[in-house]
Amino acid sequence: MAMLGPMVVVAEQPAADLVEVLGKAGAFPIVEASFADAPAAIAEIQPAALVLAADAWPVGRAGNALIKAIETRGGPLMPVLARMNADNEVPLPYALPFGADEPATRLIARLRSALRVRTLHTTVLRRTGAAPTAQTRTPPSGLLDHATVLCMGRGRSYPALTTAIGERVSLIGALSVETAARYLNARDIDGIAIGDGFGPRVVEAMLTVLAEDARFRDLPVGLFGAAGIDDERLPNLIRCEGSPARLVELLLPLVRMQAFESHLRRMLKSADSDGMVDPETGLLAHDAFWRDLDRAVQEAEDGGGALSIARFTFDDLDRRASIDAARLLSRLVRDIDFACREQDGAIIAAFTETDLRSAHVVVRRLASVLKHTMLSPGGDRHMIKPTVTLATLKPSDNLSTLVARVGTYPKVAVARRQA
Helix, strand or coil, X not given: CCCCEEXXXXXXXXXXXXXXXXXXXXXXXXXXXXXXXXXXXXXXXXXXXXEXXXXXXXXXXXXXXXXXXXXXXXXXXXXXXXXXXXXXXXXXXXXXXXXCCCCHHHHHHHHHHHHHHHHHHHHHHHHHXXXXXXXXXXXXXXXXXXXXXXXXXXXXXXXXXXXXXXXXXXXXXXXXXXXXXXXXXHCCCCEEEECCCCCHHHHHHHHHHHHHCCCCCCCCEEEECCCXXXXXXXXXXXXXXXXXXXHHHHHHXXXXXXXXXXXXXXXXXXXXXXXXXXXXXXXXXXXXXXXXHHHHHHHHHHHCCCEEEEEEECCCCCXXXXXXXXXXXXXXXXXXXXXXXXXXXCEEEEEECCCHHHHHHHHHXXXXXXXHHCECCCXXXXXXXXXXXXXXXXXXXXXXXXXXXCCCCCCCCHHHHHC
């Protein structure tokens, strides 16, 4: 049995049932504390996770002191889980809810899923040599600005569900399971909300697909209605029969944690590449891209190879959608190509060993996926059509003249080449 580590259970009344469940799962030591005593308990044992078993969050000094203890403690992320009844509000924006009537197996599975994020955070801190800050001890609220939730449905609740989601995070809507599957494989998804309009067998089949694929098993999944449908293999499955807004309220803390995990993975990739990868987009960092492009131009000039570049620009695209487009493109470019996001939101990509004819084929494929996948951030949610400028290296070209033909200019490496 894998050890869960030390735990603090916060409750004004004894929570023997919860302590027993955690103890059987491998938590040790387990300290029960009231809200007033919880800050001292956190400082003393440095728990791997905190479990809130109280019915309500206290107002005043005790609640504020506990929040300060959670957000200013040393060490990596400490997941906070909150046991909730049907009408409780989520006590903290980052508290992962679990129903008081849910089986103990789901609580432990959700806890283990959160502790895997803690382990990943520990790894990132170790490899980057960074000290944890208040922005990384709890999942930062700004992560929701770039989180993406896939919303499935076609029933009466679907408009209200998409509105509740779209007000908080980036939204991808799907009226069919086939469309949802396509988005799930093409995009970085931080959560899934399933509304009404699908039959029980369809929903059960969708949950089975998610549970059997290791890529999606820990994704937060919110299921509206359909109370009899469940899959215990999904640790972060939330079921709600109340209102779409209630489902979103319960789902968002899990989405925030998933977005934090994705952010940590990009940071780890950036650390492993000595900072060459931008942790926000997954594309090359700005300076690394221009250094690589400078070398690629030199190699093409010396060896006579082909080299093409393209610049993707987008009209009326806010920063959140621009980063989303960059993350999507990072999943699409070939291994031999590289790209970066510019400060104005445009994306410039280099295609090595690729002449103009072949570059046209590659660019059309990339632009088509962006066009049919991206949606504008406004209320009309229209498709985004990227404008692409393409150029290929000519014998008379250098780095400056090549990139000038796509409407930009080199940011680094030019001085070195001219020296």
